[in-house]
Structure formats: structure tokens, C-alpha cells
Amino acid sequence: MAKITHVSPLAPAGFPDLPVIAGAEFSALAAGVKYQGRKDVTLMRLAPGSTVAGVFTRSATRSANVLDCQAKIGADSDAGAAFIVNSGNSNAFTGRAGEGSVAAICDAVAEATGLPAARVFTSSTGVIGERLPHERITAKVNDLVAALSPAALDDAAQAIMTTDTFAKGATAEVVIDGQPVKIAGIAKGSGMIAPDMATMLVYIFTDAVIARGALQAMLSELTDLTFNNITVDSDTSTSDTLLMAATGASGVAVTQDSGTFREALHGVMLDLAHQVVRDGEGATKFVEVAVTGAASDADARTHALAIANSPLVKTAVAGEDPNWGRVVAAIGKSGAAADRDLLSIRFGDVLVAEKGWVAESYREEDGAAYMKNPELVIGVDLGLGDGAAQVWTCDLTHGYITINADYRS
């Protein structure tokens, strides 16, 4: 693992002021799971009555933690809940021992909090295939419970980091029926996803009153517009986990149809998703790929991901090269419908190609000047229908190679 010595040039100016979400408490401590001298375990406790929803990686080799969360997430309960997260070891591909580690942690948290073990959700992030020294975590559970505070979500954001170069948080407040409702979330991740050191974890909290089913439906739907539309390197983690809890402490009821709440939650999730891309390993450019005019939304997403995952597009962006031919090639290989003579390509506002060829108005120097921006939009219109999608990615640089080609230990 190359030592990260500086913060991503695409990082936000600072970590946001996260509000207290009544009914949610947080603590973080150094347990020495792998890293020394930094907080690496965090506990999040939700008050009785909280509803919990989650979205998880579809990897066939997902971790014992993910499998355990998935088994528990669909149950209704008024007992409250706890999330416990460690960094430094992903507990993935650790055989039956991995399942034992999850059980040991859940039991310890259950005993210390009085919660049923079925309401304890665990996440682990870090190296794959090494036994999780869960006894280092269980030894700290009582201390974690004692340290719980409504104001420590920023500590949690620090403790879940692995190769991240900055902590990631986002928040929103909306007024529903004259009452304020708050949302606050944290995330980690700097590859999408460098599976041995940088899986993506996201935890979001609100004080709204939302039924579990409605929360799950909204979270799943918005994940498809946010976290499922970011890519750093096309690699998928064995540990990706998004958990959201609604404590209900505001007393404000929100249904699945609440546009105001949905929009605010969408904003928080998109902000966190973009921060993960901004911390992409080696990233120097933040790129939105916006596809319109596709035969369907699914086709639009297929095209957008083909462009965003193309090593040749990503290296062209790194080189500030307006190499629209590589965009054409990515569209061609995606497998989704395209017609050479109907598609158009824009770099920002610069029309680059249309009608099956370079645009008459296009001047190479305009494209080259545009590519010097740190934030870019590659726009593609297929001219076929109403399908649209947005995907966010970063460039592929020497930094990515340096981070990932260096020896692991």
C-alpha cells in the first residue's frame, strides 16, 4: 500500500457541520485491528422505534458481514439497532471463520447494549482474506458504548476511512408540515471499489418517521441514481454496504411519496457519491458522463458506464486530450443501441461530433481548452429516444497505478 501523503485535489473545501440526529449516537475508538494510532472501530446506536434499511453489494463473494446484514435487514423491530464498523480488514473470503467473527461481534454489542443480536449490523472494510482479529473489536465494545454521543458522527466518518484521503459527510434539512426534518450521512471509499483496501461504506441517519418498507424502497430507488452510477475503476467490492436509519425523533411522518424528503435524501446521497469519486485513487479530474436520447434509461446507463469505465477515455481525460474518438469507440462497444449518424458528443458546451462525424463548428483548440478544467462533462445524445442517465467517474492516472501496483503489505 502506497502511503497517501496528500489530500485529493478534488476534495471539498472542508467537512460539513453535521447536525445532531436525535435518537442516533456515535462513538469511535482505536482498536488496532490493523492500523495503529488511529480510530478504526465505530459504533452507531439507534433508539428504540428506529427503522433500518440497507443496500448491499451483489458480489458472489461478498463478505460474511454483508451476508449477515442481508439476512437481518428485512425484519421489522421496535427494539432499536446498532451498526458497528471496523476498518483495516474486510472479513471477506475468510471462510467459516468470517461468520464466527461476525457472530462474536454481534453478541458482544448485543450484550453491551441490551439489543437483540438480530438488530446489530456489522461492516468490515480493508484487506481481503485475512482472519479478522475480532477479539480486538469485542474488547472495545464496552468502551464504545460508554463513549456514545449524539455529536460524534464526524468521529465515525474518520474511523471508517481506509485509503480515503479525506473524510466524507453530507447533510440536509427540510421542512415538512411546518416541522424541520434532518438528514446526515457519512461515507468511505476511494475506488469503486479497490476491494482490498477501499470498499465503499455509507451510513445515513434521519429523524423522520418512516416505515421500514417505505425507507427501503426509497433507498433502493435513490441508490440507482447515485451510488450505483459512480465508478472509479469498474471493480466491485465484496463489502459495499449502505445502511440508513430513521429514528423518528422529529415526529414528522414521511411516506414513500414525499417529494421533499426524497429530494433531500437524493441530494445527500449524491453528495456522498460524488465525494467518493472525488477521492478516487489517483484522481485529478471529476467527470460527469451525461447520456440522453437513448432508446431507454437502461441503454443510456449502459453507454454512460461504458464511457466512464473505458481506460482509454479515462487516460485521455488524464492527459487533457479531447479525444472524442475514444468516446465513439466506447459507445460502440457498450452493446446498447447506437446509430453512428444520429449521435452527437459534447465536451461541456463544445459540440464535438454530430451526424456521424466531427462537427463542422468544432475546433480542436476549443476541446483542448475545455479539457484543462478539473471538472468535466462528457455529453452524449444518441438521437434515438428519451432514455437518459448520468454517471460520475474520475480519470485514470499514474497515481492509480502507483497506489495499486505497489506491494500490499
Added chain:
Amino acid sequence: MAKITHVSPLAPAGFPDLPVIAGAEFSALAAGVKYQGRKDVTLMRLAPGSTVAGVFTRSATRSANVLDCQAKIGADSDAGAAFIVNSGNSNAFTGRAGEGSVAAICDAVAEATGLPAARVFTSSTGVIGERLPHERITAKVNDLVAALSPAALDDAAQAIMTTDTFAKGATAEVVIDGQPVKIAGIAKGSGMIAPDMATMLVYIFTDAVIARGALQAMLSELTDLTFNNITVDSDTSTSDTLLMAATGASGVAVTQDSGTFREALHGVMLDLAHQVVRDGEGATKFVEVAVTGAASDADARTHALAIANSPLVKTAVAGEDPNWGRVVAAIGKSGAAADRDLLSIRFGDVLVAEKGWVAESYREEDGAAYMKNPELVIGVDLGLGDGAAQVWTCDLTHGYITINADYRS
């Protein structure tokens, strides 16, 4: 385009001695399409009675040349045929003008050779989206015809190169019914495929007598075991073309069921395919991914390509890091069936992981020592069925970034 100043460290010791294939003639000249001071146009003429088959990119934005070849390839004809190839410009995404360029070249070759234009097959490779200055090619057609020689296939191998660091050729001779039959082929390509400068082109010739349908069936089937199972960077060209001609000059009849001929052709195609990988942009390691025990051959190929295309696996190989966790993650994301507790992973003969965890016998120093080899085999057994596949790739290095992130012009 970064200047290529040295030959790939994975290159074969030298270019093979290609035999004369009676009925096939070749010439190559400098036409200045883009490159100056080197041969960049090649003509290949096949005698009357030759059969021709082809396999082409499935890209939705494939070049005018590919579309024209596809329209012509299925026709029977005794007239003979010609292949004409230029490097430096791919004539892809050049709108209606691209079709005009193809027609102009075909007409010029038809006039100079007496062939019908329907028997002239063109390929162009190089930058996308710039008008092909076809007049520079047509101006050389008479000279190309005058220079045709049965012994100039090696010249052709040179003339079709773009970012290739070495010319690629392969040959085989087999005895069928007591008579010798020869096969000789050339290829270009150093990304799979860097679409703006390094599409893959392959031309294979034999003196066997083979019906067009049988030749096409054999070529398509063997492509799925060779050229369709190599990947440098997961990017697909708009120009990939494989053309094969059987001149029949040996008088030896070969059917689709001829195991001897099929095996020899398979060997030539695999050799050329491996040479393309060995010339992968920035490559320092040649990697075979061998998957067995999958639920089906298709599943095996899906897993193998997921591993071979994973930037994290490829950077680990570059760093000589036996990071089998990344192999696990690639299997998990592939979408094909896998069971954590049944799969096993080997680096060469070193058993790395089995039964859902690191193998008891595995020592990290054994894995690390193995990874220092320039040629590696990553073996995966799924433990599910009889499905198997082999895929070949190279590592992802700073060299790839340097070649592709530099400014195009």
C-alpha cells in the same frame, strides 16, 4: 502519441520465416497517409478460385471499411480477391465521407487488378474521426500491383503496424493425405484495443482447398478460442478485422471436420493472438487466466474476462503482488455463478486459496516469488461443473498511462 522507443520485453525472439503461399501475393509501399518515411499501405492479391472468410468487430460504431467488408464477405465468387490495408487513419466515424473513401479505394484496386469491386476488401487502422486521405492510397495502387510478390508477406506485416513495437507473424505446415498444406498469418494490435491508434487486424492465408462456408465456420469457431479471448484494456475497436483466404493452390481438400488442419490453424491464430497481448501497451507480464469447474463454458469465460479486465488484478500483477483477494473480488463481481466455499485459486502451481479461505499450505513468500516470473498463470476452479475457458492478458502499468494519456497529436 508517446513515441515508442523500444520493443516490448515480451516480444518473441524474432519474426518467423513465413512460407510462400502459392496463389497469394503481397506488396507494401509508403503512401504518407499519416506516417512519413515508412510503408503504410499494403496490398494482398488472391488468385482466382480463392475462398475468403472474415470475422469483424461487433462495435455499433464500426468503421466504413468494416461495414463494407461485412456486406461482401458472404458472397461466393471464383474471381479471386484483394485485401488493401492502410495504417495511420482508421476511417471510423467519418460519416458518409468514410463510405466514399472505401468506394474510391475499392474502385481503384478493381481497375488496377481487373477484379470486381465486390471482391476488394479494405481495412484502415489509426486515428478515429479524421477524413481518410484516400487519394494518397489510390495514387499508389498501380505501384502496389506492380510490386506484388509471393514473398512479401513480411513487408505487409510491417506496413500494417501502428503503435505495435514488433511485427507479428505465425506459420504452420501440416501433411494431409500425404500432401503438405501451409498456413501463414500476420497481425497488428497492441491494445485490445486502443481504438485511436492500435486496432487489431489479422490476415491469414493457406494453400488448402476449402469451401467458403467451411472456412467461415472454422474461422468463427477458432476466433472464439483465440482473438475473442485476449484483452489488453477491455476496450474494443471500431475496426477489428480478421480476413482469411484459401487459395487452393496445394490441391489438398480440407473440410470443416479436418482435425489436422483445424489444429494447425488454431495454433497460428493463438500464436498471433498471444503476440498481440505480448505487445500490449506498457505490458511487462504475459498472463493466462485459466478457469475450470464453472457451471458452463460461458460462465468460465465471464469469470476469466472479469479477472483479466480487472484494473486491480492487472495492477497487482504489475506490482508482482500475489494479491489473490483481488481475484476473489473479480470473480464475485463477474455475474457468473460462484460459491465461495467451493472455489480454489492457484498462481502457477502454488495453491493460494480453497474452501472459502487462504489455503493452509500457502505461504506468502511462495506467491511473491511466483509473481516475479514474466509469464504467469492465474488458475481458478469454481468447483461447480465442467465449464472451462482460457483468456490471455497483460498487466496494467505506468507505461500504459504514459502511452495513452499523452496528447494525441
